[in-house]
Amino acid sequence: MDAFRISNLVKKYGSVVAVDDLSLAVPSGSMFGFLGPNGSGKSTTIGCLTGLLDPTAGAIEILGQPFDTNSIGLKRRMGVMPETLGLFEPLYAHEFLAFVGRMFGLDEATTRTRVSELLQALELTDSSKTLAEYSTGMRKRVAFAAAVIHSPEILFLDEPFESIDPAGVALMKQWLRRFTAQGRTVFITSHVLETVERLCDAVAIITRPGKLVWQGDISVLARDGAIAFDGQEFRALEPLFLHLTGQRYADLNWL
């Protein structure tokens, strides 16, 4: 069964096409990487998938049900860590997480327990600082905690590991692996291809403007295998990505 399926998704901002006829199916229980160069439409696609943006055309089906911005029941089953984190900066971390927990229907006692546990695990116990006073990495941890607090079935993470220290990243990876081992789905965008290669089972690569150029299983790379494409063999994700998105050379002799 697919965790979600996108059919012919189009998103335009005026005359600018951000996502062009994108179709994608992500199987349940997978750790799925969504890759593309800057401005290729990754965040826009996640925006459409999570109810942040209204698609111009196309259909989205999540957990077997049609999804749009008003699909409140489905939103309750999803966890999202958006690109801009979506934090309310004057709040303290525990206030923010308790707010998110209550909005996702957790009862008061469960919310308190989970907030305390998440803060402890993610080392966010300094209660004298508001979110505005946190470092970028700490803010990212709070956004991650907000995405998982209600134990969702699908997790959408936009650049989750950027700015987080190695110990934090290791912890998050451990949680994500356990998450998918339970049959739940993780959809990640990242520019750190090594991380994606080690973490994900499958990836989709898009180019500007939001056009799918490759989708496939990459677990073979972890077993020292190779991916055959275009008559070439790729033993790592980076050369495949560069091949698909166009390698750029610019010789600046003053640099």
Place this chain on the structure above:
Amino acid sequence: MNFELVGHLIRLRYKLLWARTRSRNGRIALFIVGYLIFVLVLVLLGAGGLGAALVAVESGKALLVARIVLASLFLEMMLATVIMGFGLNAMFSDAELRRYPVGAIDRRVTRHLVALIDPFWFLGFALEAGLVLGLYLLGAGFLGVGLIAVVLLFVTNYLAARVFGVLVDRMMQQKIGSLLLMAAIFLVALGAGQVPLLLKRDPAAAAQAVRFLRFTPPFGAAAAITRSGFEAASGVVVVLCWLVALAAALVALERRPAQRQKLPTTAISFDSFYDRVGARFGGEDGPLVAHWLRFYTRNTRFRTLGLLSLPILGFLAYTMGRPHGPFGKLHGPFDSLFVAALGVFPLVGFLAPARFTVNQFGYVGGGFRRYFLLPTDAAAALRTGNYASILTGASMIVLAAIAWTVLAPGPWDGRMLFMLMASGIAGLFLFHGLGLWTSILGPRRGNYNQALGNDASVAGNVVLIGGAFGCVLAPHFLARFAPAWVSPDRWWIAAIPVALTLLFYVFSLRAASALFRQRHEQLMAVVEGRG
């Protein structure tokens, strides 16, 4: 000084301003603002400055008129800069300028030049220059020294506004800052009221005051414009001394970083007052109401205005409600203070949260996205923010009603209290209804931590300023032209505006919610600084 780099940075400020005109709305705004400023400069230069000069010459009191015009302008510019943020909003921060290879002095000069070369300040300069030109053309002033004096006065005025603004800002960051500010406003307000009485009792005090005021920048500039020889030179020296002193004070203040209140480490608590209030709104809206209440009440400006609104509006009611005051003639048989209070009560519930109510999402930044990721109707964020604002406003109306009962002179009259409460509630619904529309149709990205200045959009300002003037003045004219509306004998009429504004509010709540869902992507772009 690296003049080339400073010049580049000043040009950058105008390039950024110009960049805003790339959108259609930006071009329209630029056209209107540019046109208004051009017209205002001409009006101030011609009718204002030259007119004042004509009056000065005709009355034979050139020095006195110049002193009054320059002193009023000096104070107006200072207050407008601090309250409305003109010029200051345009400044780059020191941290922003640190990205470029410019030294500390260059950064300081750049920041203040950018703020000084703001169209608002040109308006003041146009009036001052108009006065000099007018007096010169009519043979009562000196052009060269006069122009030097007003240029120095112009810079001194800016520096005084900056020093005053920084002092008020620092004060508001302190725990008891709001209380101190309230005390200062009281003292100034009461002091100003006592001046005419004092002068009446002791006419010699006026001459003494003038002798003292000669050493202030506007009086110094007035002497430089209208006098010659030693008097003119000493006037220029007075302004110059102030300029140097204020520049030194500003540098000293800016070198001492603001001491922010350090919050103590506290145990994590989940059961707050906000959550308990929010819980009254049910499971779906409750957490959002609690969130908005927290968001508003944690803001320095909200708290300061919350503290100041009752004394300020009380003073306004007292000033406008004097039987022998400018509006007293309109009141006929009615209690003047009551009529004035009818106009002030609608503002009681709106003053503190006004900035948020007319631009609800302008201060949430990236947090705006969160509302669309939550498993609830996205428009709930709009509605609950408005409810939270109404809650804070309603509590202020209750406090105002208590203050009226305790402090108002004369016998207690339940009908008057009913009318005042009705006036307050009608204002609450009217302003919050309008705030829903301006939040969606005229959003503007603001800085949550900015304590001073006006960062509302044009639409927000129309509601804020237009609404405030409308409310304050309406009862005085009603007393004259439709007395039934302010008569305690027909107290029940006060329920009509409440019913009408409630209808408007309910309609706005529904219609604006639908519009919010439609326009949320444009709103997101604005509040995240992309539109």
